[in-house]
Amino acid sequence: MSQVRRNIVHNLWGQAGPLFANLYAVHVIFRSLGPDSLGVILFAATLNGVLASALELGISTTTIREIAAYWNYDSPYIHALIRTFTSFYWTLYLVIAIAVWWWAPILVMDWIHLDTMSPDLAIRVLRVLGVSALLALPRALYSSLFRGLQRMELNNGLDTVATIVQQIGAVLFIYAGVKVYGVVLWFALTYVLWTMAYVAISAMLFPWSALVPGFSTTVIRKNARFSLHMGGVSILSIAHLQSDKLIVSKFLSVAQLGYYTVVSRVVARAASATAAVAQAGFPSLSALLRDDRPAAVGQYQRLHNFICIGTVPIFAAIVFATVPVLTFLFNSQIAISLLLPMTFLAIGQYMNGTLSMPYIFSLAAGKPEIAYQLNLIALVTSTPAAIWLVYQYGLLGGGFSWVVYHLVAYVYGLPRICRECIGISPLAWYTDIGAIAIVAAASYLGAWIIVVSVAGMHPIALGVGFVGGSIVYLAATDVILGSRLPRELLSTIRLQARRAIAKLFAAPLAQ
DSSP: OOHHHHHHHHHHHHHHHHHHHHHHHHHHHHHHOOHHHHHHHHHHHHHHOOOOOOOTTHHHHHHHHHHHTTTTOOOHHHHHHHHHHHHHHHHHHHHHHHHHHHHHHHHHTTSSSSSSOHHHHHHHHHHHHHHHHHHHHHHHHHHHHHHHHHHHHHEEEEEEEEHHHHHHHHHHHTTTTOHHHHHHHHHHHHHHHHHHHHHHHHHHHSSSHSOOOOOOHHHHHHHHHHHHHHHHHHHHHHHHHHHHHHHHHSSSSSHHHHHHHEEEEEEHHHTTTHHHHHHHHHHHHHHHHOOOOOHHHHHHHHHHHHHHHHHHHHHHHHHHHHHHHHHHSSSHHHHHHHHHHHHHHHHHHHHHHHHHHHHHHHTTTOTTHHHHHHHHHHHHOOOOOOHHHHHTTHHHHHHHHHHHHHHHHHHHHHHHHIIIIIIOOOHHHHHHHHHHHOOOOOOOOHHHHHHHHHHHHHHHHHHHHHHHHHHHHHHHHHSOOOOOOHHHHHHHHHHHHHEEEEEEEHHHHHO
16 A cells, blocks of 8 residues: 555646646736637647547556556566557557648638637647647557556656646746747647657666567457457547537637636646546556455545545635636636636536546456446437537536536446446445535535625635635544544644654754
C-alpha cells in the first residue's frame, strides 16, 4: 500500500502543479490576444484531446495492466508488447495528423463561429496546433510504461515541467508583443520537446530494442479481447465526456467555447485527486487480483472511501471560488454567467469520481465489456439529451449534461460492476453515496446560503463560508457517517508537521 500512497502523491502534484500556470496563461491570452484567440487555441486542444483519447483504443490501459502483471515474470513478452504498440501509436499519429491538416479549413469554415479572428489565421493556428498537440497520442504509450512500472513520479514530473514551461513561455512571448501565431509556434515546439523527453526517459528504463517499432502476433492474440473492448470504451466514453464541448463549439460562438473549456479544465484539474487515487490503484489492483482477491477488494474499498468522502471539499471549493477566480480571468459579468455551469460540472465530476474505483476494479478484473456496454446505452440516451440541453440552455445545458451522463452510469453500469466484479450489494453502494451526498449538501449549501445572503459574493466572505462548511462537513462525516478519514487526515498532517519541524531543527545541529 505504501507504493500506492507514493503514486497518489505523485499523481496529485502532477495534476495540480500546472493549474496556476494554465490559469494565468488563460488570463493573459484573453486580455492581450482576445476571446477569439483563446477560443480557437482551446478548440484545437479539445479536438486533439478527443482524437488522442478516442483513437488510442484502450492500448495504454492494456499496457499498464500487462506490465504491472508480467514485468517480473516475462520480460521478453513485455518487450514485444512495447514494440507492437509503438508501431500502432506512431502509425496512427501520422495518419491522424495528415487528416487534421487536411480538415482544418472545413472545421474553421463550417463548424466554429468566429467573431474577430480571420478564417485564414484560424486555419493556420488549427493546423499547427493540431499536428503538434496530437503528439499526446504517442506520449500516452510512454506514460503507460511508467505507470505500469508504478514509477508515476516520472510521467508526472515531465508533464508538470513541460506544462509550466509552455505556459510561462507563452506569457513571456505575449508580454514581448508576439502575436497569436508566434505563440502557437511556441506551443508546437514545446510539444515536440515534451515527446522527445518521454522517449529519452523510456530508453533509461527499457532497452532501445524494446522501443523500436515491431510486431508480435502473440501480443495481438493475448490482448485482442481486452483491447477491443477498451477501444470501444475509449471511443464511446470520449464521445460522452467531451461531447459537451464539441456541441458548444457548434451552437455557440468560439468565445463562449473558450470560456466553457476553461471552466471544464479547471474542474478536471480539481478532480486530480480522484484521478490520482484511481491511476495509482490500477497497477496495484491488477497485480493483487492475480494472487490475492480478498486483498484487492479490501484495497478497492479503502481507495473508494477516500475518493467519495475526501474529494467533496475539493469540488465544494470550486463552487465557492468560481466568481472570484473567473472575475480575475475574464470579468464579473462572465463569471456570474458561468457559476451554474461550473456548479453542474463540479457535481458531474464528483459523480464521475464515485464511479472511478468501481470502473478501475472492473478493468483490473478483465471485464471492460461492462463499461463498453454502458457507453453504448449512454450513446442513445445521454448524448441526444446533451445536444438538446446545449441548444436550449447554452452553457448551462452543457454543464448539466455531465450530470445526465453519470445518472445513466449509476443506473446501468454500477450495479453490474458491484455484482459481477467486486461482489458487493449495489444497494449498499447507493446507500453509502446517498448519505455522503446528503451530509455534503447540508454542510456546503447551508454555508453558501448564509454567506451570500449576508455578505454577497465577496471573496473573503466566500472563503469564510467554505471553511465553515468544511468544518461542519468533516465533523458530520466523523459523527454521522462514522468515517475515520477526517481523523486520519489530521493525524497525517500532524505527523508531517512534526517531521518538518524536526528536520528544520536537525539541520543547524548537524552543521
